[in-house]
Amino acid sequence: MTAVSYVITVFNKEEYLPEVIRSLEAQVEIDTREYIFVDDGSSDNSVQVIKDCTQDLNAKIIIIEQENLGASWGTNAGVEAASHEWIKLCDGDDLLTPHSSIWLIEACEKLNVNHAWGHSAYFEWQGREDPLTRPAPKPDMEVMEDGLKFFIRNNPANSTCMLFKKSYYQQIGGCDPRLVSPDQLLFLRLFAHGKGARVYGDVGLLPDAAPDRLSAQKGRSRYESVLAMYFTILDKPPLLTQDHIDYAYKRALSRAERFHRKVYGGLCNRFLWDHIRSKVWPHGDKITALKKCLAAFTPDGRIERSMDWKPGAGKRGKAPADF
Template sequence: MMSISVIVPCYNASDVIDTQLTALAKQEFTEPWEIIIVDNGSTDNTLEIIQKYQQQIPNMRVISATEKRGSAYARNLGVSIAQGKFIAFCDADDEVAPGWVTAMVKALSQNDFVCGQREYHKLNESWLVNSCRYADGNQGIIEDAYLPYAASCNLGVKRCVHEAVGGFDEEILVMSDVDYCWRIQKLGIQLNYAPDALIHFRYRATIQDLYKRYWNFGYHDIFLHQKHQKMGMPKLIKWNDFVKDAVILTIRFVVKVRNQETLAKWLMDFAFFAGHLQGCIKYRYLPI
């Protein structure tokens, strides 16, 4: 049996996957392990680039995941053919640091469910890093009013835990990792931080892409709250918060937006706010 299986979902990643594959090829780990690239129907030359690494990475397998759209489906499909007792997830557009596989195995030897550390400066321009939330601090576990969670770009889990929770919810196209983390913790399993499992995270490169990303976060956050309230989550979204945020956003736009960095930061917060509102309408969610 493999010690660990690394699952990498990808879709039209031809501009960035070279970096991740090179980093995975350089991992030094003495026990048997494997990489499973799960292509979610790429229409660019992502697969051609991956094929160039087949000889360099003999422990890599590539499978097609075209029956359903979404990284949740791709990750579940990858795990279904994985041979490792431990499972690690990373993304095609990031870069694992040296020693990442070793750190994941060490952490999972001691814990059932872990997340690593995210670093933002290597793959992003400085204005982008300064604009985005989570630019400093822990970078791994993200605290929430309900339960903590971590991003699926740097997540590790024992196979038995993944199977016990039923994998990722394939109906959730955005924030399936948050849902996954919450459901695992509801089984009584703690999310632990493994700081030595470091990845270099890549943000979306344009303000338009950042706006879309954070709008999606806000929009799908409503669906997530609605789902988990049926599982015991208290109602946390309030109308007075919407009013307060609207006032604060208006004042911030007038007083603080002065350059590309401050505009991007404001637009991301506005996008999340707008997505939240649209999500309430779409899912008929009534804040308290």
């Protein structure tokens, strides 16, 4: 019998939730399921919409209402409340493809790993197409031999694309409440502690009109991507090697130079020279050099981010300090 706990983080998503819940109900080959909605202090009618849309469903429904502490904090709360070993995450404005859960579980079981992720695609919100009826040929699946390096290089997915065992999530420390989004650091943590599987098929569907996404806020998103690498290195997880640190250092310098050039124009910026130096005469302390790259993304050019860029847990003193 296949049982899954779905953890859905929500913040002012009343418009999207009926479709999100429809996609949860459309999951195939899942015998037992529970839906755990974590409302992160919404000011709209998200909670009432959840209640209205789930009242007649044949699934266990849990609604956690918290003050605005961030999606990372909310994800931890949702996983803690889960009854089942398999955990499937879903953002409050994303859809799961009908085979999302079973493909990811199959990959984990066949390849003997504790976590898996798949691809995502966009769909036109309120368009004519029903995105849940798209063709879904059986995808290839493989173990990623060095998933940590892959996600240091780039993160092409979000938390809607992942599935993991609850026990493994707890083992690796879950999400870091210092970060607004769980996406960047959670992928790094998952692969820094053990190999995972990749499913070469769409498991998540993202609306093409969600301007409040962190990914739509480029400076803040880039900042968190580098901060996630920095936190991961400081954690010293078991699969982290010096090669990973060297690669993270180079990726951080590349992101800093590219972002600073695109936003502020011109080639003469200190991140360009650091980027060039990394290729011919690398810094002795690469972790500190990586940390200094954070200044490329903040409006005031400081390494420290403003309070506005911190999640609610950071603003309320419930998360540790960044540095």
